[in-house]
Amino acid sequence: MERESMEFDVVIVGGGPAGLSTAIRLMQLAGENDRELMVCVVEKGSEIGAHILSGAVVDPKALNELIPDWKEKGAPLNTPVTHNHHWILSESGKTEMPHMLLPPLMSNKGMYTLSLGNLTRWLAEQAEALGVEIYPGFAAAEVLYHEDGRVKGIATGDMGVARDGSHKDGYQAGMELHAKYTLFAEGCRGSLTKHLESQFDLRADSDFQTYGIGIKELWDIDPEKHVPGTVIHTQGWPLEDTAGGGFIYHQENNQVAIGFVVTLDYENPYLSPFDEMQRFKTHPAIRPLLEGGRRVAYGARAINEGGLQSVPKLFFPGGALVGCAAGFVNVPRIKGSHNAMKSGMLAAESAFAALQAGSEGEVLLDSYEQAYKSSWIYDDLKKVRNARPALSRFGATLGTIYAGFDMWMNSIGLGFLLPWTFRHTHRDNEATKKTSEAKPIDYPKPDGVVSFDKLSSVFLSNTNHEEDQPVHLTLKDDSVPTAINLPDYDGPEQRYCPAGVYEYVDGDNGRQLQINAQNCVHCKTCDIKDMTQNINWVVPEGGGGPNYPNM
Missing domain, CATH: 3.30.9.90 (D-Amino Acid Oxidase; Chain A, domain 2)
Known part of the structure; x- marks a missing residue:
């Protein structure tokens, strides 16, 4: 079945704080310049906010800039830190x-x-009031390209595909959303962001x-x-x-x-x-x-957690990365939503200027990168750039002591005395030792009062996937789990997954890996921590995953 297409000025992938701030800023600029603008946000969750999870203690700095009268408009920031x-x-x-x-x-x-989920829902209301089209329940599954290599837009995933790949009754082909600019705000470890980083070598000048x-x-x-x-x-x-x-x-x-x-x-x-x-x-x-x-x-x-040195090149022909897709979390502060929102605002200003100039995608959004390096996001990350790598370099105890010293020097204006920037020395998956070098950990059984098991926990996440659909936790090589992961590492995917997705069960040919994809809360840990990078997380059918009410 041939896919239908829709045309927009800007398509934004991801309906989180970064993506919605991008959309709001675009429409604000359109209003200020008396220009009609068609902006679309696609979100894989069943509703806006369904996949948003954060602590959260929020710095309102970006919100103050984006919507100065947010208190009068009823933003759900009701509990100041005391x-x-x-x-x-x-x-x-x-x-x-x-x-x-x-x-x-x-x-x-x-x-x-x-x-943060409730704040995201409120941001969506503000965006829709300005004329942004928001489509929850549609997972962006593919990046589309022009013949010259520029990003043309995205295609949403097909609906109604059975586990074996056949089409069920009610099958619907995905939609193609074409845009002059496509901005990716997928959040941490986005599946399309991974593809774009490889396609355009966005990490050529940054750490992993x-x-x-x-x-x-x-x-x-x-x-x-x-x-x-x-x-x-x-x-x-x-x-x-x-x-x-x-x-x-x-x-x-x-x-x-x-x-x-x-x-x-x-x-x-x-x-x-x-x-x-x-x-x-x-x-x-x-x-x-x-x-x-x-x-x-x-x-x-x-x-x-990579910080300043892990921020990739932010733009490419036809689009850009915003928010946690690029990685603007200030790790010591445990805060990132303010930087994510601000990055979306900067990308929106760059895209709008390009649209006003009539570039329609031919010109790279290099002004966005320049604006980021001149912004308070860059300053925020620069002050703490050595904190996270110090933990890997010196260990948890000494690393924490050094990180405190480094941050104090930057806080009192003596950061110039610490001109070095520690680099990240190993990827997360490379750090895992074999069981022959490790000590087993005896965890206490859950008491059902303050501690619980995984399955009862996943139940509270309201996670749901259509069971008869292709498994979205794909293996590049089906033999790796039993040939490497189980004998060398005792199947750590059983433990690093917080949702009970991965399970080794007895089969006709010995123990085999069983993937309970319906349990997946979309945390992306398996995509990151798998030792051989054999697991590739791709989007399931739109609307699947957790449904967080107010996380």
């Missing part, structure tokens, strides 16, 4: 680091703790990206234990030789967002980020907060 704590945990106790010892850039004064995995739960807690605006970050236990830490945010409506982040360059193949998160909640300083409460939501997502 108390800020940093705990260093041992197995049985905690030490509070005095706030005055933390680098000033780590302060959360003026920030808000909230559901490195990642963490963030696992989050939302709890209704006893109102007497709830202190709105309290923000707690932790480091130390339960991790030993691996960098990462926890967060506890007291948000509105007697809810607490609690989560745990593990850097994905961990070495021990027996480590399970999910089980580290469950163990974290049993700490004596944390368990009492949750007891008597009720867990209401669960999710997981990979996080860009």
Whole structure:
């Protein structure tokens, strides 16, 4: 069946904060210049916000610029940060680091703790009010090109394809969306972004990206234990030789967002980020907060951690990368939405200027890259550029000490005395040791009170996929799991996946890898951590995946 096509001025892939900020800024500029503009946003989630997961403590800096009257318009930033704590945990106790010892850039004064998903839904309302066309439930599955190699647009995935590739009743071919410019805001480890980086060699002058995995739960807690605006970050236990830490945010409506982040360059193949998160909640300083409460939501997502040196070239013929597709997370601050939104605004201004000049895609969006390097995004990332690689270079303890020193020097204006930039030395998948070099980890069984198993957790993510569709977790070589992963690493995909997607089961020919694709919460960890990079995550049928209510 031949695909139908639609024409737009700009197509934006991804309906998160970056993509929607891009769309809003484009329409603002169109209004200011009395120009009609056709802007389309496609989003693979069943609705806007369905796949959005973040802590989140949000810096409103970009929102202040994009929509200065956001308070009057009802943006869901209702809980300002009132108390800020940093705990260093041992197995049985905690030490509070005095706030005055933390680098000033780590302060959360003026920030808000909230559901980033709800903020995204509000941004979508603002975009639609300006005339942006938003299509949730449509997964961008393919990049389209002109004959001269310029990006022409994207094609959405076919609907109604059976697992064996045949067409079911009601089959619908994907749509082609053509545009003068196509902007990719897929988020961390986007499948089309991976393709574009290779197609246009966007990382020729930058480091590879490195990642963490963030696992989050939302709890209704006893109102007497709830202190709105309290923000707690932790480091130390339960991790030993691996960098990462926890967060506890007291948000509105007697809810607490609690989560745990593990850097994905961990070495021990027996480590399970999910089980580290469950163990974290049993700490004596944390368990009492949750007891008597009720867990209401669960999710997981990979996080860009490469920082400044891992930002690729941002533009290519016919398009650009914005937001976490490019990787603008400030890792020490655990914040990225403000930078993601600002990058979308800068890309929108560059694209609009090109449209006004009548370039229609022939001219590269080099002004976007220049604007980024002159913006506060660049300054934000430059100040912390050595923090994350220091952890890999010196280890979790010494790396943290060095990172604090480096950030203090930058905070007090002496950053010029530290002119070096540490490079990332290994990809996350390359760090994994074989089981012969590693020590097994004995995780406690979930108690059903504050700790839980994977399947009951996935249930709370409201994850759903049409079961009779092609598996979107594809293997380049079907023999690798049983030839390499299982004998050499004891099948670590069973542990690094936070959703129980990968399972080794007994079959006629011994143990075989079973992929429970319907459980996938779209975190992308497998695409990143698989040792041989044999797993390739591609988009499932549009609308599949988690349905986070207010994460």
